[in-house]
Amino acid sequence: MAHTSPATTGGAAPRATTVLVVEDESTIATAIAQRLTAEGWKVEVARDGLTAVSAAERLRPDVVVLDVMLPGIDGLEVCRRLQADNPVPVLMLTARDDETDMLVGLGVGADDYMTKPFSMRELVARLKALLRRVDRAAQAAASPSSEPPIVAGDVVIDRAQRRVMRAGEEVHLTPTEFELLVMLASTPRTVLTRERLLAEVWDWADASGTRTVDSHIKAVRRKLGAELIRTVHGVGYAFEPPATDDAAGS
Numbered sequence: 001m002a003h004t005s006p007a008t009t010g011g012a013a014p015r016a017t018t019v020l021v022v023e024d025e026s027t028i029a030t031a032i033a034q035r036l037t038a039e040g041w042k043v044e045v046a047r048d049g050l051t052a053v054s055a056a057e058r059l060r061p062d063v064v065v066l067d068v069m070l071p072g073i074d075g076l077e078v079c080r081r082l083q084a085d086n087p088v089p090v091l092m093l094t095a096r097d098d099e100t101d102m103l104v105g106l107g108v109g110a111d112d113y114m115t116k117p118f119s120m121r122e123l124v125a126r127l128k129a130l131l132r133r134v135d136r137a138a139q140a141a142a143s144p145s146s147e148p149p150i151v152a153g154d155v156v157i158d159r160a161q162r163r164v165m166r167a168g169e170e171v172h173l174t175p176t177e178f179e180l181l182v183m184l185a186s187t188p189r190t191v192l193t194r195e196r197l198l199a200e201v202w203d204w205a206d207a208s209g210t211r212t213v214d215s216h217i218k219a220v221r222r223k224l225g226a227e228l229i230r231t232v233h234g235v236g237y238a239f240e241p242p243a244t245d246d247a248a249g250s
Contacts (some may be wrong), residue, residue, distance in 0.1 A: 049073035083109035152241035184239035
């Protein structure tokens with residue numbers, strides 16, 4: 001099921017954004033729920049993994065805020081099950097500033113993550129940005145791009161269908177990963193700063209989020225191969241198509 005951010009249809013009032021908050025620490029869960037409710041969003045809280053999975057099936061939320069450490073099944077397994085049944089945007093919360101945890105979370109389909117402790121202002125901003133990205137993906141799917149696929153060696157990035165193939169096999173990317181890859185691949189060999197990627201892909205201008213860019217780059221490399229994206233230390237990243245592409249195109 002495609003999840004888009006709520007929009008007004010005709011003269012109808014816009015539907016409130018529905019958020020499922022999965023957090024077993026009651027103080028944190030209550031604080032998140034109160035803040036998101038104050039934003040005008042409809043919020044439901046689940047305190048363990050199995051409850052979260054059944055709540056997501058019932059609610060079909062627009063976005064899920066999902067803690068990694070949960071009783072029963074953990075947040076990573078919850079994310080796997082959600083993406084397998086009814087894919088939904090997920091922002092993961094982790095208590096450890098551990099990049100391995102972050103990469104595993106992105107690998108099971110999370111779109112973004114935040115490390116505890118975090119500010120409620122940043123949480124709201126990140127959720128709004130995530131919903132905008134998902135909305136852009138839905139609009140692109142409804143009105144397919146006429147831009148031709150980007151081909152780099154055995155990697156084909158189909159912007160019209162929002163699909164990525166490597167050696168003839170489809171590679172699943174989250175909406176955020178896809179937009180990040182397209183942003184880089186649209187200007188091959190051009191170095192894009194972390195701040196620019198954060199602003200244009202995440203709609204997030206706060207430089208404190210640049211580690212998010214780094215983690216997503218690592219996630220894309222794990223799926224497509226490290227050689228396609230070059231790190232320019234202290235600056236950012238560049239898409240590097242195989243050298244044979246130039247020879248073939250000349």
